[in-house]
Every structure is written in C-alpha cells, then in structure tokens.
Amino acid sequence: MAAGLALLAGSALIPSVLGQASPKPPVTRSPEDETVKLKEFVVTDSEDIGYSTPNAVGVGRFATALIDTPQTVNVLNRQFMDDFQAGELFDVLQYVAAVSIESNVGDSVQIRGYTVRDQYTDGVVDNQNQSQMGAEPFQYERIEVMKGPSALVYGSTAIGGVTNRVRKTPLWKPKGELGLTLGSYNQLKTDFDYTQPLSKSVAVRMVATYRNEDLVNNVHARFAYARRYNLNPMLTWRVSSTTQIRVVGEFLHEKYFKHWGEVGMFRPFTPIKGYTVVPFGKTLAEGGFTTWGLIPRDFTYSNPDAHVRNDKQAGSIYLETQPVKGLMLRVFGTASFWDHFVNEYIPTGMAVNNREMVRSWRTIGNDDMYATAGLDASYLAKFRGHDHRLLFVTQDTARRNWQEIVQDLASPPPNLDMFNPVYSPYSPKTPARTNYQFVNANNVSFAAQDHAKFFREIFQVVGGARFDKYNTQTENVLTRVKGRTNSGDAWTYKYGAIVKPTKDASLFYNHSETYAPNFGSQPDGTVFKPQLGVIEEVGVKLAAFDGRIAGTISAYNLQLQNLLTNDPDPIRSAAGWRIQISKQKTQGVEADVFFNVTRNWSFNVGGAKMDVTLPSGLYPRGSPRSTANFNTRYKFSIAEGPLGFLNGVVIGGGLSHKGSAPVDTISTYYLPKYTVGAVFANYTWKKYRFALNVNNVTNNWYLARAVSKEQVYQGGDRIIKFRMTRMF
DSSP states (O other): OHHHHHHHHHHHHHHHHHHTTOOOOOSSOOHHHHGGGGGGGSOOSTTOBTTBOOEESTTTSSOEEGGGOSSOEEEEEHHHHHHTTOSSTHHHHTTSTTEEEOSSSTTOEEETTEEOOOEEETTEEESOOSOSSOOOGGGEEEEEEEESOOHHHHGGGOSSEEEEEEEOOOOSSOEEEEEEEEETTTEEEEEEEEEEESSSSEEEEEEEEEEEESOBTTBOOTTOOEEEEEEEEEEEEEEETTEEEEEEEEEEEEEEEOOOOSBOBOSOOOOSTTOEEOOSSOOTTTTOOBOTTTSOTTOOSSOTTOEEEEEEEEEEEEEEEOOSTTEEEEEEEEEEEEEEEEEEEEEEEEOTTSSEEEEEEEEEEEEEEEEEEEEEEEEEEEETTEEEEEEEEEEEEEEEEEEEEEEEOSSOOOOEESSSOOOOOOOOSSEEEEEEEEEEEEEEEEEEEEEEEETTTTEEEEEEEEEEEEEEEEEETTTTEEOOOEEEEEEEEEEEEEEEEETTEEEEEEEEEEEEOOOSBOTTSOBOOOEEEEEEEEEEEEEETTTTEEEEEEEEEEEEESEEEEOSSHHHHHTTOEEEESOEEEEEEEEEEEEEOSSSEEEEEEEEEEEEEOTTSOOOTTOOSEEEEEEEEEEOOOOSSTTGGGTTEEEEEEEEEEOOEESSTTOSEEEOOEEEEEEEEEEEETTEEEEEEEESTTOOOOEEEEEETTEEEEOOOOEEEEEEEEEO
16 A cells, blocks of 8 residues: 555656656657657557557567458457456456456466467567466557467467567657556555657656555455556667667566465266256255355455465567668567465365365475567568568577475365365475476577568468477476477468458458477476467458448368377376377357447447367367457537536446356366456546446356366456546
8 A cells, every 4th residue: 555655656756857858849850750760660549440450560570450461360459458447458358259268377368269378568478477467457558369370470389379468668749647546345556657758869658557456366255465566667769760779677576365266166076968067056965066156255265374476577678670661670689587486275176075175285486587589570572563561580589497396295284164164374394395397498480471462452462481499408306307308390381362352351361380399298208299280261351431340250270289288197197297189170250340330439249159179079178169249438529518517428338258168178067158247437527537447247156267176266246446547
C-alpha cells in the first residue's frame, strides 16, 4: 500500500520536472514529421477503427497489412485492453477464437490445442515463463496472436501459434497518464505512463505499475494475495532522420500465494461411454466423482506459508535504420535474468476415504538466463508489373537454466480433510535435495522470404525457408549423469498465395512447416527426437468499407510428430520417464470478424471448432473442442437534451465461451463447458477518465482448466474494478 502511494505521489512530479526541459519544436520540421520515415518500426493506433486493427508487426518484423498476410492473425489493441481493464493477458486473450488457458501459469495459453512454449516481446523471446501472475498488460501497446506454425520468423517455439507482445515506445510529443484502480478483494493498483522528447534527437518514456490484491489468477482462494511492482524505462535516440537507437529496460519483483486449484476428484472412477463431464455438487454415492460444488468456493489445498517470489532484470537495445530507399534494418540484442523461488504444498491424490487430500511439500529454486542477438532486414524491390518484399531474419539465442528442488520425503504434511480443513502449521523435518541440475541451450538460425505482388497486388506469392541449428545439454549434479549433447539442424519451408479480387477482400493459402527441439532428456540421459509439423490453411480476409467490416475466416489441417507426454506407467512417470507420440492431427475452422456499424457502435464475433486426435484416438488434455467470443462497444454522442449528460459515456462488454475439455492425458473425464461475461462503462471529462468494470458479471461458478485430476482450477468469481485516470 505504501509503495503504491509512493509511486503515485512520486510519478505525479515527473511531468513537471521533465516539462522544464522540453524544447520548443523546430519551425521547419516537427519531430513527428521526422519519425514518419521510420514508421515501419513502430506501432500506432492511427489506423485502428474501434477494436479492429489493420496491420501487425509480428508477422514479418515490420508493419504489414493483415489482408496481405497468408496467415490467421488476431490483434488486441490498446483500446480493447483499456476497456476491459486487463489484470493479466488472459483477461483479453480469452476473447480470441481457439485460445484457451493451459495451466496455472499466468501467460501459459493454448492456441489451436497446443501450448505456447515461449512468450515474445517485440519479436524476441521474453524470459518470464514461470509467473503465475503473468506479464503486466499495461506496458504493451498491443497483443498479436499469430495462429499456426510461425517458424520462419519465430522458429522452434512456434507450433500451434505464438503471441507477440508489442511494447509502448517513446513518442515525440509529451503525453502521459496516471491511474488508480480500486476493486473487490482489496485490489489496489497504481500505474504511470509518461513520454516526452528531451531534445530534437532524444525521447524517453517510463511505464510503471504497482499491484496489491487478495487474488491469484483472478481467484480469491483462501490466503490468496499478490504484490508486484514493474518498471519499464525506455529511451529513443534519433541519430538521423533515417536511423534511431532504442534502449528498453525492465525491472520486476513479485510475491504471491501459491495455490494448486480448489477441486479434487474422487476415486475410483469409471468413465461412461468413453468420457463423462464433471457433474456439479454430487457426492460419489450420488453418481458424482468430484468435490466441485461440495466445498467452499475459496477452498485451497495449500498452506498459508506457500508462496512464489520472482525477480526479473532485463535490457534490450535496437538499432533501426533505413539506409537507402526500400531497405529497412533492425539489429538488436537482449539479455535477461529471471530468479524464481517457490514454497509449495502439492496435492498428489485422494485418500481411501474419498474426502482427504494427500499432499507433499517442496521448494524450488530456479534461475533462468537468456541472451539473444539478431538481425532483421527487409527490402522492397519494385519492377514493372510486380513488387518483391524480401525478408531476412537471423538470431543467436543462448540460455542457461539452473534448478534445485528440496522435498520432505520422510514426513509429508498431514492429509487435509476437504470438508473440514484445518490448516495447521507445518515445518519440514527431513528435507532432502531431490533435483539439482543445469541446462544449457543454444540456437542459431537464419531465414529468408520473398513476398511478391503481381497485377497491382491482385495476385501475391509468399515463399521462404529457414535453417535452425541447436544444441542442448542437461547436467544432473545429484546423479552425476551428464546428458549427451542433444544437437541437430533442419531446414523448414513456408509458401503461400493470396488472391485479391478487390482491395477489400483476399483469399489465401498457407503451407508452413515447423521444427522444434525437445529439450531435456530421460533419467538415463537419453535425448528426445525433435518435433516435426506442417500446416495447410486456407481462408478469406476482409477489410471492406474502409475497414468497417474486417476479419478472417479460415480452415486448417495441422499434423505434428514426436510430441512429449508423461509415461503412462505411473511409477516410471513419477521417476521422470516420458514417451514421444508418433503423430497428432488437428483440423479446425475459425472465424473472427469486426463490424463497425457506426462511428460510435462496433462489435466483434468469433468462434472456432477444433478436432484434435492422438494416435490412440484420445483428445489432448486441456483442449476445448469449441470456443466462441463476442464483444461490443458503444459511445453515446448526445450534444443536448435531457440525455445530454450521457455525451461521452462508453458502455460495452464481452462473452467468452469454452467447450468441454479433458482433464487428464487419457481423457477419462471432461471439464464442463462454460460461458462468462464482462461489462464495462467509462466516461471522460476534460483530462480525467473514470471506468467501471465487472468481470464474471453473473457470478458463474465454472472450472477453467486442469493440470491433472488432483489439480483442477476454478475460474474467478464476480470481480469489480473502478479506475480513475488523469491524463496530461
């Protein structure tokens, strides 16, 4: 609380201090005019219509029109995130078709049934993959979701899809906002964003947030709390009218309660007709097999002292230039350090009386270090009757990970009675180090692509290839087993075509391949084969009536080989053994369309139907067969009359539907389908903005995801937020 008020008070002084150094704009050319030549490197909302965004930078590193992209891409812009007051990225990602939350980690989502391994920021892997709170949405200008393999640009982690988070950047005119959010469950959040040019050639920006709330993953489990601050200083130095250098830093500290879900499954259970949807509020004697609806909503298996602590320090530097007409270059380097510690109580199964949960205790220490260097180049070559956009991408990424696990094997915590929980203090008596290992991973890659346009862009062809060379090695210090170096290389290919019968619509075909190394090894040091995959996708894109109707409708067929999963033998699985699935096939259809009916009213509808099949005929864990979404926004524009007081008021909301999804890898039972809704209202008066948000407005009790049959997570209950913003 004190830190939040200090940030609020201190940040209020920054605009006046910086304002004293603000120079007068030059007479002959304004700073804004000079940045036009570098517009491909930055993102603005100048072309957005409501929630509809016509371009993305993540597809080919530089601003690219979506209608000229042979791939399904969804973009969540700043206005959308502001309207829905996103506390974490899934608050807005849930409104994207074929996207669902995967695990207990904040940003861990599934796209088209496959877990997104890494998160990307400004096209570079971002080392923040173990935060249950996820990344802070306030620091981003937009979130870009690229569906299907994006291996040509993103490489080994892009299988079912990838998310690229685009940071805010320094602007060449003073602009700022200072916000305070209060809400249910003791929510307190202060955020600050200010940018200003210090001279004709240097501009700075600071984005900062502080959060303090009794929630984790938007769920108020007993003992839940979350505290975090995040600082993002940025600087842009315009070396010339065609060259600039950007420097970005990030400093994060967070601590929150560690819980493992609220619902345990009774045993034994025999599926009916292959699978059964989890029933609500029925005991085993009544035909149920879950505690869902039978225990308090804020119940948790964990203990009060369970917590997670994360610290992050990261820095990036980008040299962006257009040395000659048509050529754009970006040279960059990033480095980050992530320190992760967790003290947790893990549910491991039900006792024989079907009402007590067996638990274990452990601590995990984890340090993760990333360093990436790369070059992106794009050249536009114009010829009579056809143009070529040539793209070249190369990266070198090095990662070093250290992990230590300590557990109490002799005297685990007493079983917890789920209906009469007594959270007695517990102190491990005989802790033992059960894991101590180092992982080194390196990847070098380069890719080239040509996007050719013929007959005044009516017919377009895209083709490219990528080469990856990687090596990984795991060293188990406890067992003194040093894994063999897992190395390999491969070429993957991409090609596609676009037909634009009019400037407002396009038909596209996309063929993309993926090659992903499987990191780690078996307990005996044996390494895994890499994942291989290919997607075929066709669809239609719209940008009609000056973008007032825009979107994508597509169908795809995706096949993957050599996927990793736990060994079906529980003894071998507990010992760390895994198996590789020979082939997995995914087929689906998607639609995501924006309608801007009038200047003041817009809405978006989307949906996806997916069928994923493993060799055994089973459906993979956590993948809903269907998703659907709807959101709308209306701004009152009434100049006078009895309703004139509504002028400038904005109202809206959204619905997110997820179909039933299997809880475990052998698909014995499914979580039920659910639909949740959110509403918002905001009003701007002079330089102030007031916003009210209600998430899960019907207070629906639903199960959102599952890690295993003992670790099933419910979604958040009704949460209310009120935010006041001062703009300057």
